[in-house]
Amino acid sequence: MKNLFKLALILLMFIGLDTYAQESIIGEIKYTDLEKYISLAKQNYPRRKALNETVTKAKAELPITALSYLDIFNGSYFYRPQQKTVIDPVNPYNVNGFQFGINLNLGAFLQKPFTAKKAKSDLKIAQYQADEYELALAVEVKRRYYAYIQQISQLKINTQSVQDNKNVADNQLYKFEKGEITLDTYNQSRINLTNASTAKIQSEVNLLMAKDSLEEIIGVKLSEVK
Incomplete structure (x- = not known):
């Protein structure tokens, strides 16, 4: 009888392996769908938005920076009433009427080319960082999507395992009631069923977590993706 039980377990194991394979x-x-998820992540993920704003x-x-070139010039004017005498012992160059002048800030003038170059470099850096993160974001979306699909498949396997172990446990109960197997053999089938059920519950939790992780990066619920 024990040999028959062992043979049945081995047969069930091979059937299970064939199903899982x-x-x-x-x-x-x-x-x-994956391309849709990547596109949504680029649109909705906060860090991607922040990098776009940086660009x-x-x-x-x-x-x-270009307009700031005007900052290096300072304009001024001086007005001397017409009734005043032209000769001014303090400043003999004064004349009556309006006098205009432009001052050049030499230090600021010399800095402007470097400031403009820095602004262009900052733009390139911002664009490179945005491009780099866009690539990384696509990889991360793929990783989370594959994990989500993996958990769906794992749940299917564990669900089938529960059903298989339940069938075995029910069969073992029938045989135990007829006195064809020992209590230990029957208890082992119940333990196997409990382990399979626990694995199924864990895979359900993993699937929910993978789903939440994917939805977090694309910014919408999977049910809303069309």
């Missing part, structure tokens, strides 16, 4: 996440991956800010600095 047929499970693969490759066929479950939908690349059109926008760096672009805005370029015209500001």
Whole structure:
């Protein structure tokens, strides 16, 4: 009888292995959905938005830097009433009427080319950082999506395992009631069923976590993605 039970367990194990071997996440991956998720992440993920704003800010600095060339010039004027005498013992160059002058800040003038170059470099750096993170973001979306698909497949496997172990446990109960197997053999089948059920529950939790992780990075619920 014990040999018959062992043979049944071995047969069930091979059947289970054959069933599990047929499970693969490759066929479950939908690349059109994956591209949608990557696009949504680029639109909605806060850090991606922040880097886009950094690029926008760096672009805005370029015209500001160009206009700042006017800062190196200071204009002034002096008005001397017409009734005043032209001769001025303090400043003999004064004349009646308006006098205009422009002053050049030499230090600021020399700094401007370097300031403009720095602004252009800052823009390039911001763009490179945004491009780099866009690539990293796509990789992260893929990683979370694959993990999500993996947990779906794992749940299917564990669900089937629970069903298989339940069938065995029910069969062992029938045999135990007829006195064909020992109590230890029957208890082992119940332990196997409990372990399979625990694994299924854990895979359900893992699936929910993977789903939340994917939704967090794309910024919307999976049910809302069309």
